[in-house]
Structure formats: C-alpha cells, structure tokens
Amino acid sequence: MMHFEEILDKLPRSVAIEVIYLVSHELTLGTPSPLSANIKSSALSSAGHIQARRKAKRIIKLIEGQKSKKLSEFTSKERSAVTNELDDYLRKYTSHGEDVRRRAIAALKEINSIAI
Amino acid sequence: MLILYSTVTRLAYTINEKYYGGIHYVWCAPEKALDPNLPTNAVSSDPWYIYRQFANAVKTHDKHDEYIKNNRAGIIRGAAARLGVGMIDEDQKNEIEELVNMAETPLFAPRFMVIPYVPVKDLVEKVPLQKKASPVSEEFIIGNLPRNQFDIWEWIT
Numbered sequence A: 001m002m003h004f005e006e007i008l009d010k011l012p013r014s015v016a017i018e019v020i021y022l023v024s025h026e027l028t029l030g031t032p033s034p035l036s037a038n039i040k041s042s043a044l045s046s047a048g049h050i051q052a053r054r055k056a057k058r059i060i061k062l063i064e065g066q067k068s069k070k071l072s073e074f075t076s077k078e079r080s081a082v083t084n085e086l087d088d089y090l091r092k093y094t095s096h097g098e099d100v101r102r103r104a105i106a107a108l109k110e111i112n113s114i115a116i
Numbered sequence B: 001m002l003i004l005y006s007t008v009t010r011l012a013y014t015i016n017e018k019y020y021g022g023i024h025y026v027w028c029a030p031e032k033a034l035d036p037n038l039p040t041n042a043v044s045s046d047p048w049y050i051y052r053q054f055a056n057a058v059k060t061h062d063k064h065d066e067y068i069k070n071n072r073a074g075i076i077r078g079a080a081a082r083l084g085v086g087m088i089d090e091d092q093k094n095e096i097e098e099l100v101n102m103a104e105t106p107l108f109a110p111r112f113m114v115i116p117y118v119p120v121k122d123l124v125e126k127v128p129l130q131k132k133a134s135p136v137s138e139e140f141i142i143g144n145l146p147r148n149q150f151d152i153w154e155w156i157t
Helices: A013-029 A046-067 A076-093 A097-113 B010-019 B047-059 B066-084 B090-102
Strands: B003-009 B023-030 B110-116 B124-126 B140-146 B151-153
Touching (some): A013 A076, A076 B066, A097 B090, B003 B010, B003 B047, B010 B023, B010 B066, B010 B110
Antiparallel strands (some): B023 B140, B124 B140
C-alpha cells in the first residue's frame, strides 16, 4: 500500500482528481505526458494547477522511493498495484449516489447502443 | 504535414458526441516518417501503439488494464475541464463521472481518428519544445475539434 491518502485527502477534490490523472498517465504512458508538457486543465486555477503538479511529483517520488527505482523501471505488476490504488481513489472522488447512478445507467445503455 | 492521427476509445468518443456537442479533445501525431533514419515518437504519442494496447485489453477482457484505467482518469479529467469552461453543468459532469466508473471493458475498444491537417491547422497547438520530455517527439493537441473535421475507423486486428 502506498498510502496516498496522506497526500490526496488534504486536497480540494478537483486538484486530487488532476493529481490522479497526472500520475496515472505517467505510469501508463511515461513521457511526454501532461505532466512533462505542463498542460493546464481548464478545471483548475493556476494555483490549483501548480499544486496538482507538485503533488503528482511528490507521489511519483514516494512510489519510486518505496521501490528504490525509477518509475520507468517498474514491472507491469508494480504499475498495476499503484494504478489500482489510484483507481480506487478516483472512484472515491467520483461517486455520486443513487439518482446520478440511475441517470448514468440510462446514459450507458444509450452509449452501448451507438455503433461507431 | 498532411494528416494527423489519434486513437480514441468508444467511450470517450461517444461522451464527446453526447455531452460536448461533437467537440473532441485530441492528442495527435503526424504520419510516421518513411525514412527509417528519422526519429519516431515515444509510445505515449504513438497512436498505432496506443490502439494496439486498447485492442489487446478488450480482446483479453482485461478489466484492470493500465490503459483502461488511464482512459477513465482522462475522461473524468476532461469532464472537469469542460465544466470549467461552461460546456456542461455540474449534473452532467457528475453523470459522466458515474458512467465512466461503471463502463465495462468493451466500451474501451479503440477507434482510429484520421484528421486532415490543412482544414484544422488553426486549431492545432504544438507542445512547445521546452515543455516536451523528448525534443524529437512530434505531438499536437487540438482542444476543440469538431466532428466534421475528421474520419474515424476501426482497424480489425
């Protein structure tokens, strides 16, 4: 367990989501990435953007420190363990109760029926 | 440069169509150089590589695939950004987040986007050299690409 909650739980929701996205992208695709390219999301203020980048780098450092190696050297199993945890956090920040869930199920049915 | 390419999942594509009025946020790359001596893009900006990763995840029904998890995070981030510019409201953003969390693996099937460059050249942003991890990588962002400016196809593997 990486214990991201110490970092993520103190952040505003939108910043926490951005951090998860940035770290997840880095783990999946490496660089170039939104983190290295410094591309700001319009969901955040400049201060929020800076905070998200800083926290994402902190999490990456934490992960690398725990494994004593660079992110790029992680095995697929190690990547998967981290992204599973990030995925759990993402769900925590993006769950919205029964009403929204009902609407989302209806939307999903519609999306499933669209052939592209 | 004639054409830009990108890979999009069915889920991302249909959300763009349904919630953002057919406006797509696209990371894309130009056609591969025919000269083998020229550098190629890193995998994160290689649409062909990304397509194969998604196709494989769907084929093997891999619910825990890294690309799928990353795509979920990307779509959710995108919804927050679209809310930030007033394209959707809070209810719609919540609905997108919820449906992305519930979406099953087949909705992450990839589709290839083919974008003729000339008609969209004014919409294309090049990632500045000093901000790129790899100076040789060619990557572009189109923040608001209308549906009538690209074609989409499925590569049967």
